[in-house]
Amino acid sequence: MLFKRNSRPYLGESGNYFRTCVLLAMGPAILAGRVALADPLPSWNEGSAKQAIVEFVRAVTDKSSPKYVPPEQRIATFDNDGTLWAEQPMYFQGFFAFDRVKTLAPQHPEWKERQPFKAILENDRKALLASGEKGAVEVLMASHAGMSTQEFERIVKDWLATAKHLRFNRPFTDLVYQPMLEVIAFLRTNGFKTFIVSGGGIEFVRTFSEERYGIPPEQVIGSSIVTKFEVRDGRPLLVREPKLDFIDDGPGKPVGIQKFIGRRPIAAFGNSDGDLQMLQWTAAGQGPRFMFLVRHTDAEREWTYDRQSPIGRLDKALDEAQRHGWTVVDMKRDWKQVFPFK
Amino acid sequence: MLFKRNSRPYLGESGNYFRTCVLLAMGPAILAGRVALADPLPSWNEGSAKQAIVEFVRAVTDKSSPKYVPPEQRIATFDNDGTLWAEQPMYFQGFFAFDRVKTLAPQHPEWKERQPFKAILENDRKALLASGEKGAVEVLMASHAGMSTQEFERIVKDWLATAKHLRFNRPFTDLVYQPMLEVIAFLRTNGFKTFIVSGGGIEFVRTFSEERYGIPPEQVIGSSIVTKFEVRDGRPLLVREPKLDFIDDGPGKPVGIQKFIGRRPIAAFGNSDGDLQMLQWTAAGQGPRFMFLVRHTDAEREWTYDRQSPIGRLDKALDEAQRHGWTVVDMKRDWKQVFPFK
Numbered sequence A, B: 001m002l003f004k005r006n007s008r009p010y011l012g013e014s015g016n017y018f019r020t021c022v023l024l025a026m027g028p029a030i031l032a033g034r035v036a037l038a039d040p041l042p043s044w045n046e047g048s049a050k051q052a053i054v055e056f057v058r059a060v061t062d063k064s065s066p067k068y069v070p071p072e073q074r075i076a077t078f079d080n081d082g083t084l085w086a087e088q089p090m091y092f093q094g095f096f097a098f099d100r101v102k103t104l105a106p107q108h109p110e111w112k113e114r115q116p117f118k119a120i121l122e123n124d125r126k127a128l129l130a131s132g133e134k135g136a137v138e139v140l141m142a143s144h145a146g147m148s149t150q151e152f153e154r155i156v157k158d159w160l161a162t163a164k165h166l167r168f169n170r171p172f173t174d175l176v177y178q179p180m181l182e183v184i185a186f187l188r189t190n191g192f193k194t195f196i197v198s199g200g201g202i203e204f205v206r207t208f209s210e211e212r213y214g215i216p217p218e219q220v221i222g223s224s225i226v227t228k229f230e231v232r233d234g235r236p237l238l239v240r241e242p243k244l245d246f247i248d249d250g251p252g253k254p255v256g257i258q259k260f261i262g263r264r265p266i267a268a269f270g271n272s273d274g275d276l277q278m279l280q281w282t283a284a285g286q287g288p289r290f291m292f293l294v295r296h297t298d299a300e301r302e303w304t305y306d307r308q309s310p311i312g313r314l315d316k317a318l319d320e321a322q323r324h325g326w327t328v329v330d331m332k333r334d335w336k337q338v339f340p341f342k
Helices: A005-013 A017-037 A047-062 A093-107 A109-113 A117-121 A125-130 A133-142 A147-162 A178-189 A202-213 A254-262 A272-283 A315-326 B005-013 B015-036 B048-061 B092-107 B109-113 B115-121 B126-129 B130-146 B150-160 B178-189 B202-213 B251-262 B275-282 B317-322
Strands: A075-076 A195-203 A219-231 A234-248 A269-270 A292-295 A327-330 B075-078 B193-201 B220-232 B235-246 B267-270 B288-299 B327-330
Touching: A005 A047, A017 A219, A017 B130, A047 A178, A047 A292, A047 A327, A075 A178, A093 A109, A093 A133, A093 A147, A109 A117, A117 A125, A117 A133, A117 A147, A125 A133, A133 A202, A133 A219, A133 A234, A133 B115, A147 A202, A147 B193, A178 A202, A178 A269, A195 A202, A195 A254, A202 A219, A219 A254, A219 B005, A219 B251, A219 B275, A234 B251, A234 B275, A254 B220, A254 B235, A269 A272, A272 A315, A272 B220, A292 A315, A315 B092, A315 B150, B048 B178, B048 B288, B048 B327, B075 B178, B075 B202, B075 B275, B092 B109, B092 B115, B109 B115, B115 B126, B115 B193, B126 B130, B130 B235, B150 B202, B150 B235, B178 B193, B178 B202, B178 B267, B193 B202, B193 B251, B202 B220, B267 B275, B275 B288, B275 B317, B288 B317, B317 B327
Parallel strands: A075 A195, A075 A269, A195 A219, A269 A292, A292 A327, B075 B193, B075 B267, B193 B220, B267 B288, B288 B327
Antiparallel strands: A219 A234, B220 B235
C-alpha cells in the first residue's frame, strides 16, 4: 500500500526529516513484507503440511507471538539425498564414484581382475553388492581421494555438467525438488540461516549447493575424508587422503550439527532413518520446533519407497514422526510439482 | 547529502514512482556509506598497518576496482589467542583447565598423589612442565570431557563470569584487543564474513565469541574432542568424550578452514607460528589477499614476546611475513589503545 500512487504525497508533504529517513530505511523491509503476502510455497497443494510450515514461520517471526524466536537462533537444517534432491535408483554420488572408476580404469589395469572394481567395469550389480561395505569404502577412496581439494572440486563440477540421470535424461542437479527450494527460500526470507546436513560427501555437495539451493559452502555439513596440508614446489595444497574422517549420518548428524553450527536447529528436514537423530536432537530443544519428513509416495512423478528400501529407508523415523506429530509430507498428495522442469 | 533538508523536495516532487522506490530501497546502503566516512579504526595510530587494512578493504569493495571481490568471497579468518585477546602468561583456557581440576579435586582424592594433578593442586609449575604433552592431554580430558555439550557450555560461562586475570584483576574476556574489535566490525560493515580459526577449543571459544566479537558460533572453528550422541532417559544428549578429534593449529588451520568454510579466505589475521599455514594458504589464493600478524611489542600495556616465547612463538611466520611483505602490526607503535578498558 505504501508504494501506491497515493502514498507519495505523504512522503513529500511531511516536513519531518526524521520520519522520511525512517521510511527510507524501512523500504526494503516493506518490500520484503509485500513479497511475503504472495504465496511463498506455490508448488505446494493446500493442506496440513503446507499450513504447518507457514504457521511455524509466521509464529517464530512474529514479535508479538509467545513463539517468537530471535533471528540468530533461526537455524534450519536440511538433509540432501531424498530431501532436497532425488536419490534413486542409487545416491547420485554413487554414480559419480562409478563413472570416476571407469574414467581412471586405463591407469589401473589391475582393476580388470580385482573386485569391486571389476564389477563396476562390467556393470555387474550382483558382484558389486557382494563386495559389501568394504568394497564400497574401496570404491569411495579410489574415486574421491588422492587429489587436491581444488582438483576434486573441478572433477565433480565437470561430472555434474555432463552426466545424466538415465530415467529423466537430465543432469542430476535438475532433480532437485521445487517445493523444497521454495521452503529454503521462504525460511531465508524470514531470517533463517539454512544448512545442509548430508550423509553425502561435504565437498561433493558444496560443488552445487550455492548455485542450486542458495546455500553457501560454509553452510554445508557432510561426511568427509581426511585432508592434509602439504607444500609442493612452494605451493600449499590440501591433499585428500584415503581415510574416513567423519560420517555425517544417523547419530553423526547431531554431532556434525554441534561441531559445525554450535547451536541447535529449530527446524529440521529429512526423509529417512538416517535423519532420525537430527530430528530428535532438534525436537529436544526448548521453544518452538519444526520436524519434517518427506515421504516418497509418487512412483509416477518420482519414486515410491519407504520401510523396505535399501536407499533412503524410512521406517523408525516414520514411527517416531507419527508418535510425536511431526510433519510428514506425502509427495503425491502435497506437491503440485516435484522438479523445477515440467 | 541526500538526507539533508534540500533533498526532500526531490523525493516529493518526483512524479516517478519507480525512482522513488529505488531511492527507498537504497536508504540503508546510503546510510551505511555515511557511517564508513567516519574513521573505522579509531584505536589505530596512523601508519602503514592501518593504511594497509583500509586500502585493502576499499579496493575489494569498490566495484570499479580491478581488485573488486564479490561479497560471498569476502571471507576473513582470525586466530584468537594473541590475535583477538591476550595469551600471557598462559593461554586463558589453561587457567580454566587448572581451576576446573581444583574444583573437581574433592571428587578425585587420588589426584593428591597423581601427576600432573598433584602439581596443579600444589601450584608446582616445575612438576607440571615435567609432565609434558602427555600430562597436558590428561589435564585437558579431566577438565573438558565427561559431560554433555550443554553442561560444558554452562561450566565455561560460569568460569568466565567469575575468574580473573591476575595482572589486570579483570575477567579474561576484558582482555580482548580494542583495535581488533574495530577491524572485525570494519570488515563486517564491508560485507565480509568473519571467522575465528583458533588452536583453542571450539566450544570454549563459542561461549563468548558472539558477545565479545559479534562472531556467531557457526563461524567459530577450533580444536575439538570427540562427542557422541546418546539417548538417556528418552533425552538425546551429546556427550564429550576424552578423545582428541581435531587439532586446529599450524597445518590444521587450513584443514579446518576447508572443512568448515569450504572456501579460501582472502584475509587472515594471526600472531604466531601456529598461524603460518593459515597465512600461507590464504596468500596462495588468486586475487587480492591480506595477510596480517600482530607483534607483541608492548611490555607496558600488554606483553613483549616473539621468537623465544613458549606461548605464542612468532619466529618462522615473522621471517615469512618479512619475505613476502605481509602486514606486521607493532602493538606499541600501531595501537593507540590495547584493551577496551582504560
